[in-house]
Amino acid sequence: xxxxxxxxxxxxxxxxxxxxxxxxxxxxxxxxxxxxxxxxxxxxxxxxxxxxxxxxxxxxxxxxxxxxxxxxxxxxxxxxxxxxxxxxxxxxxxxxxxxxxxxxxxxxxxxxxxxxxxxxxxxxxxxxxxxxxxxxxxxxxxxxxxxxxxxxxxxxxxxxxxxxxxxxxxxxxxxxxxxxxxxxxxxxxxxxxxxxxxxxxxxxxxxxxxxxxxxxxxxxxxxxxxxxxxxxxxxxxxxxxxxxxxxxxxxxxxxxxxxxxxxxxxxxxxxxxxxxxxxxxxxxxxxxxxxxxxxxxxxxxxxxxxxxxxxxxxxxxxxxxxxxxxxxxxxxxxxxxxxxxxxxx
Numbered sequence: 043x044x045x046x047x048x049x050x051x052x053x054x055x056x057x058x059x060x061x062x063x064x065x066x067x068x069x070x071x072x073x074x075x076x077x078x079x080x081x082x083x084x085x086x087x088x089x090x091x092x093x094x095x096x097x098x099x100x101x102x103x104x105x106x107x108x109x110x111x112x113x114x115x116x117x118x119x120x121x122x123x124x125x126x127x128x129x130x131x132x133x134x135x136x137x138x139x140x141x142x143x144x145x146x147x148x149x150x151x152x153x154x155x156x157x158x159x160x161x162x163x164x165x166x167x168x169x170x171x172x173x174x175x176x177x178x179x180x181x182x183x184x185x186x187x188x189x190x191x192x193x194x195x196x197x198x199x200x201x202x203x204x205x206x207x208x209x210x211x212x213x214x215x216x217x218x219x220x221x222x223x224x225x226x227x228x229x230x231x232x233x234x235x236x237x238x239x240x241x242x243x244x245x246x247x248x249x250x251x252x253x254x255x256x257x258x259x260x261x262x263x264x265x266x267x268x269x270x271x272x273x274x275x276x277x278x279x280x281x282x283x284x285x286x287x288x289x290x291x292x293x294x295x296x297x298x299x300x301x302x303x304x305x306x307x308x309x310x311x312x313x314x315x316x317x318x319x320x321x322x323x324x325x326x327x328x329x330x331x332x333x334x335x336x337x338x339x340x341x342x343x344x345x346x347x348x349x350x351x352x353x354x355x356x357x358x359x360x361x362x363x364x365x366x367x368x369x370x371x372x373x374x375x376x377x378x379x380x381x382x383x384x385x386x387x
Contacts, residue, residue, distance in 0.1 A: 100124035100225060104141055111208060114142035119153075119228045127166055127213040127222035140212040143226060147205040151230050154198040154302060157186075157211055158225040161194050166213035166222040170195035174370070175206035184304035184366045187214075190342065198235050198302025199370045235301040236374045242270035242279060255312070255326060258282050258357050264379035272305055272362040272371035279360045281375065285313075287353035289382035294358050295345035298373035305371035306364035308332065309344040313356045326357065349382045 102117040104125030117123045127139040147153060159168030172183035189196035201207075213222045243260045244251050252258055258280040262268060270279050285292060298305045312326040332344035362371055 102143075104143075108141050108143070109139070111142055111210075114144040114208060117143055117145050117228075119145055119148060119230055122225055122227050124223070124225045125211075127211070127224060139222065140210050141224065142208065142210050144206060144208045145228055147201045147203055147207065147230065149230055150202045151200075151232075152198055152234050153201040153205075153207070154229050154231055154235075155196065155207070155209065156189075156227045156229075157195045157209075158227075159194055159213075159223065160192055162223055162225060164223040166224060168194055168224055169212045169214050170197070170226075171210040171212070172197060172199075173208040173210075174199075174201075175208065176202065176204075180208075181368070182366065183368055183370045184364075186304060189302075190300050196302060197304050198231070199304070200372070201230075236269070236297050238267045238269035238374045240266060240268050242268055252279050252281070253277070255280050255357060255359060261355075262358075262375075262377045264377060267374055267376045269372065269374050270360065271369055272360075272367065272373070273369045274367045277362050277367070281358050281360075283356040283358055283377060283379075285350065285353050285356050285379060289349070289351050289384065290353070291380045291382040292348045292350060292356070293346070293376075293378040293380075295376050296343040296360065296373050297376065298343055298371075300343050301374075303370075303372050304364070304366065304368065305362060305373055307344055307373055308361040308363045309346050310359040310361065311346050311348055311356065312359070313352060313354065351382070 100123060101121035102115065102123040104123065105115055107113050108115045108125075115123065123143055125141050127141060155170065155172065157168050157170045158164075159166045170186040172186065174181045174183050183197070183199060186195035186197045188194070207228065209226065209228075211224050211226060242252070252260060259282070260268070261282045261284055263284050268281065272279065283292070283294075292311065294309060294311060296307045296309060298307050308331065310328060310331045312328045315323055315325060315327045317323045318325050329350070330346045330348045332346050358375065358377070360373060360375060364371070
């Protein structure tokens, strides 16, 4: 009885399989196809008003014309501006294309300004000229052509709330191309970019400034870091260094360009000449100097490391070998004196 029922079931299955083995596979029905329950959206006759405008390339896209200071685009700090330098846009033949932006500093502190060209694939070889307005007085900060590791300009200066900053962005490579793109970001730093332990004292008891080697009066010892400024018409600052007797290693280094200063600095380390007064003997003996060159391309700040067995009062001179004189040419001079190598027997 069980065998008969099983045979009947198997026979039924085989009959069904034979009848469907050549059946076409069912085609899937997509929404909106005839025969489905999903209907297309009704046509209301109204136009599609969806905004298809591409998003802006930055927070403040340039608005032409902006190739003169009077037409400068106004922007805010902490936001990006961007544009394209057009050699034919109002520039005289043979002169670089220029776009101008301006903004007001919202709070006192340190202002960092960053122009990007190379970093975003531009051929402009971007240059940034910065002018500073305070109390209706205009002062030129400098012409910034590069920053550490890149040909894109970057500069950091101390500012006060309410200062108005004018920036001219220009292309040194101005042979016509549509790839002269630029981006610009001004931002107020939360902390100073450098650390110092004292300020430069320009005037002494017997001298009016520290601009000459014979006028050096501020004494520095190991561990001192002095913040100074190369003011307008001030090409050098000279300091005294107290070097102990015996074998010593003197290290003096400048922190400026690497931290955003427009200053291109040179260091000179010297000491008094004990034979001064004799024929052909100079007042000072220059032991070492370090100069990265005028407008040094991407070079770091100068440093001198010198071993000596001569103690006493030495001098270190900070020079401005750059093109521009500005009270924004700030620096920090670090002095470290350690035990030197053992005297040779």
